[in-house]
Amino acid sequence: GIQVEQSPPDLILQEGANSTLRCNFSDSVNNLQWFHQNPWGQLINLFYIPSGTKQNGRLSATTVATERYSLLYISSSQTTDSGVYFCAVEKNIDDYKLSFGAGTTVTVRA
Amino acid sequence: GAGVSQTPSNKVTEKGKYVELRCDPISGHTALYWYRQSLGQGPEFLIYFQGTGAADDSGLPNDRFFAVRPEGSVSTLKIQRTERGDSAVYLCASSLDGTQETQYFGPGTRLLVL
Numbered sequence: 001g002i003q004v005e006q007s008p009p010d011l012i013l014q015e016g017a018n019s020t021l022r023c024n025f026s027d028s029v030n031n032l033q034w035f036h037q038n039p040w041g042q043l044i045n046l047f048y049i050p051s052g053t054k055q056n057g058r059l060s061a062t063t064v065a066t067e068r069y070s071l072l073y074i075s076s077s078q079t080t081d082s083g084v085y086f087c088a089v090e091k092n093i094d095d096y097k098l099s100f101g102a103g104t105t106v107t108v109r110a
Numbered sequence: 111g112a113g114v115s116q117t118p119s120n121k122v123t124e125k126g127k128y129v130e131l132r133c134d135p136i137s138g139h140t141a142l143y144w145y146r147q148s149l150g151q152g153p154e155f156l157i158y159f160q161g162t163g164a165a166d167d168s169g170l171p172n173d174r175f176f177a178v179r180p181e182g183s184v185s186t187l188k189i190q191r192t193e194r195g196d197s198a199v200y201l202c203a204s205s206l207d208g209t210q211e212t213q214y215f216g217p218g219t220r221l222l223v224l
Contacts (some may be wrong), residue, residue, distance in 0.1 A: 004152075030210050041199060043153075043215035050210075067151065086152055096166060096209050100152030 002027045002091045006101035013077045013108045019106045021072040021086030031090035032063055033098065034072050038083045044073070046085075075110045112136075114216035116202050122222045123192055131187040131219045135204030142185050143203040143213060144177055145169075153201050159185060160208055192223045 013019055023032075034046040047054050047061040049070065054061055058077075063070040073078035074081055084105050088098035115134045117187045123129050133144050134180040140161055145153035155169040167177070174192075179185040189196055205211035 032213065035215070040217070041220075042217050043201065045212060045214060048212040071170055088152070090209065093209055096141070096158045097155035097169065098145075098153075098203075098213060099155070 002029070002089060002099050004087060004089055004099055004101035006087055006104050007105060009102065011104055011106045013074075013081075013106065013110050015077060015108055017077050017108075018073070018075045019077060020108070021074070021077075021085055021087075021106075023070040023072070025068050025070075025087075025089050027091055028065065028068070029089040029091055030093050030095070031098070032070055033088050034061055034070070035086045035088065036081075036083050037086060037103070043086070050067060053106055074106070077106075079108045079110055082106055082108045114202055114204055114214055115218050116200075116216040118219060119217065120220045120222075122224065124224050125192060125194060127192050127223075129189050129192055129221065129223070131189075131200050131203030131213075133185045133187070133216060135183065135185070135202070136214055139204035139206055140182065141205040141208040141211065141213075142179060143205075144185070144187050145201040145203065147199045147201055147217075147218070149198075156187070156200075189221075192221075194223050197221055197223045 035043045051065045086102040087098045142159040144156040147153040158166040162182045174190045177187045203213040203215045
């Protein structure tokens with residue numbers, strides 16, 4: 001199956017700092033989503049981004065499909081940004097299922 | 111409804127018992143997915159429904175696991191003869207009509223098998 005690697009595994013930030021999370025995948029994909037899993041376990045959709053760049057407030061994401069990677073940018077981090085960030089991909093047009101990376105655990109300190 | 115809902119939120123059972131986990135997808139979504147998340151890992155795919163039929167059940171770990179969606183809306187994941195290794199968070203997701211669509215996740219059911 002497709003391999004999804006996220007880096008770094010852990011990230012500790014001071015409130016107000018900026019950061020970049022990376023997701024590498026081993027094959028071409030038709031769907032890529034970024035999620036934030038909050039401390040209560042809820043997976044919150046951040047971006048649906050199989051290619052290109054999107055922005056939503058302090059968060060933005062870029063996927064370079066031809067080079068098989070995606071980046072999630074967090075600017076001016078806040079304590080509420082803490083949690084685990086997952087990248088998930090759907091390999092083929094008939095694949096349907098998402099394959100998740102192991103996640104990046106982000107801790108933002110006040 | 112406003113989002114995907116799952117019941118119960120938590121389930122504690124004894125080894126060997128039978129459990130049912132319920133998922134209510136977003137209204138109008140024809141695609142429904144079950145995933146399982148173990149501690150410290152990302153979710154792993156179990157089964158995908160398109161309407162009433164299971165289009166892909168390749169992620170079910172063994173024949174103790176079964177899922178149904180009889181009317182194309184609510185789905186039930188059924189686990190027979192539970193084992194301690196089944197302890198995990200079971201997540202349900204739905205999307206509008208399947209591939210290349212945003213999947214929206216429910217809050218999960220935390221299953222603990224003693």
